[in-house]
Amino acid sequence: MPTSKISLYDVLIIGAGINGCCSAYTLAQSGLKVALIDQDGIASGGSGAAGAFISPKISKVGELKEIMGEAHSEALKFYTAHFPKFTLVKPLLHIANNPKEGEKVESFKYETHLKHSNIPHKIQTFLSDEALSSSSIYFDIGAVVDAQGVCTAMAEGIDFYPIKVEKLIHNDHVWQVDELRAKHLVLSIGAYPKLLPIDYVGLRGIWGHRIDIETSTHIPCILHHHVSISPTNQEGIVAIGATHDVHYSPFSGEPYEIEQGRAILLEKASKTLLLNSINVVKDYTGLRSGSNDYLPMLGNLVDAAATLEKYPHIRHGQWVDPNEYIYYPNLTMINGSGGYGFVLAPYLAKKLKEYLVDHIPLNPILSPSRFFPRWAKKH
Ligand SMILES: Cc1cc2nc3c(=O)[nH]c(=O)nc-3n(C[C@H](O)[C@H](O)[C@H](O)COP(=O)(O)OP(=O)(O)OC[C@H]3O[C@@H](n4cnc5c(N)ncnc54)[C@H](O)[C@@H]3O)c2cc1C
Structure with missing residues (x-):
């Protein structure tokens, strides 16, 4: 950790999960001086728990599909080009787990530009009857990254500060965290307490458990x-x-039943294929942070109190152009990636870099302010 008193940066990033690390890497690559801050360490939140599959989201046409499609191509290119040591590239078989999902798979198959083919005979031989009789799509290319390894590699050479940020301070056009100062602040804190009065930001924590096994x-x-x-x-x-699991939260203080989670995972896996001589070697648990509309968030944060003071009629449903809302200055949030944080991170980091360095506006569809008017009507 650097020792000087006041340290000046271009950007402070709070949260060293995949979003914070990928942003730090991308911004530093384009010449910005970046400080990465985390209360616990690199990839200590949801990111450290992730299986980190770089898989396409099988969804119907619409904004979500467009963004996820672009992000998925970006991610495959990004991890294989910059972090090949942590990226395992293999074919990917997606099997529908219910009839509704089956319909999605069939229409996705018809529309996608991703290369796919018939399931090779060798793979068919070990699939269960249920898997074989369900709709499926076999992509020629998929990838899995080593979550901890890739986050650590991204953060290499970036100044890292182990600080639990309690409060955000903005004085004289500068953000301050302890002795660190920067014009820009990026908030990538996943499903943790929000640090600002931004209740309108529709996020929920979704607990997840994964295991490594020998078989x-x-x-x-x-x-x-x-x-x-x-x-x-x-x-x-x-x-x-x-x-x-949308019901369990580590912040509740309740213990988590690890054996039960393991049993669920192994039972679900057994519906796809028979795994012989299983030995569970490691458990990973963490919270994903999902947005209410499934789209990720990349954008500035509305100062709710100041905006409502200026436009009190928003409370009664008056439409105000989001460009007129009052925002926290030079503060960008990245969040709400749900179960696709590793797929989305390179795309979101690229957009963040284009915004901060090349002054290209962010996509308003991803702005956290999209949740503001609806929330304001109820407050
Ligand atoms: C079990 C599991 C499996 C998953 N599998 C996949 C997958 O296969 N593919 C995929 O793409 N995604 C997967 N995900 C989702 C992915 O992990 C998340 O979308 C991603 O981790 C979100 O990253 P993040 O950087 O936004 O948040 P996080 O990784 O949660 O990082 C937030 C960080 O902020 C820090 N922080 C919070 N508050 C403060 C504070 N006040 N001061 C300092 N630091 C703070 C935390 O310590 C934490 O390190 C999975 C998630 C889980 C839980």
Whole structure:
């Protein structure tokens, strides 16, 4: 950790998950002086728990599909080009886990530009009857990244500060965290307490559990069905994940039932294929931070009190151009990636860089302010 008293940066990034690390990496690559801050360490939040599959989101046409599609292509290119050591590229078989999902898979198959083909015979032989009889799509290319490894590699050479930020201070056009100062602040704190009065930002924490197992069954491709199953890696490990639990929160103080989570994961995996001689070697748990409309968030944050004071009629449904809202100065939030943080991070970091360095406006569709008018009507 650097020792000088006041340290000046171009950007302070709070939160060293995949969003903070990827932003730090991308901004530093374009010449900005970046400080990365985290209360616990690199990838200590949801990111450290992730299976980190770089998989396309099977969704119907619309904004979400467009953005996820662009992000997915960006991510495949980004990880393979810059972090090949932490990226395992293998074919990917996505199997629908219910009839509605099956419909999505069929229409996705029809519309996608991603290369896909028939499931090779070798893979068909080890799939369960349920998996074989469900709609599926076999992509020629998928990827899994080593979550901890890639975040750590991204943060290499970036000044890292282990600080728990309690309060955000902005004085004389400068953001301050302890002795650190910068014009720009990036808030990438996932599902943790928000640090600002921004209740309108519609986020929820979704608890997830994944496991690494040893098994005598060799898995040659990525499998997504009731759970995701990684290919067997060089160390002979297969990752299985993840559970989606909207009820459990680590902030509640309640203990988490690890054995129960393991049993759920193994039972779900068994619906796809038979895994022989299983030995669970490691558990990973964490919170994803999902937005209420499933789109990620990349944008400035509305100062709700100041905006409502200026435009009190927003409370009664008066429409005000979002450009007229009052925003916290030079503060950008990245959040709400749900179960696709590793897919979205390179795309979001690129957009952040274009905004901060090249002055290209951010996409208003991703702005956290999209939740503001609806919230304001109720307050
Ligand atoms: C079990 C599981 C499996 C997953 N699998 C996949 C997958 O296969 N593919 C995929 O793309 N995504 C996956 N995800 C989702 C992905 O992990 C998340 O979308 C991603 O981690 C979000 O990253 P983040 O940087 O926004 O948040 P986080 O990783 O949660 O990082 C936030 C960081 O902010 C820090 N912080 C918070 N508050 C403060 C404060 N006040 N002061 C200092 N530091 C603070 C925290 O310590 C934390 O390190 C999975 C998630 C889970 C939990």
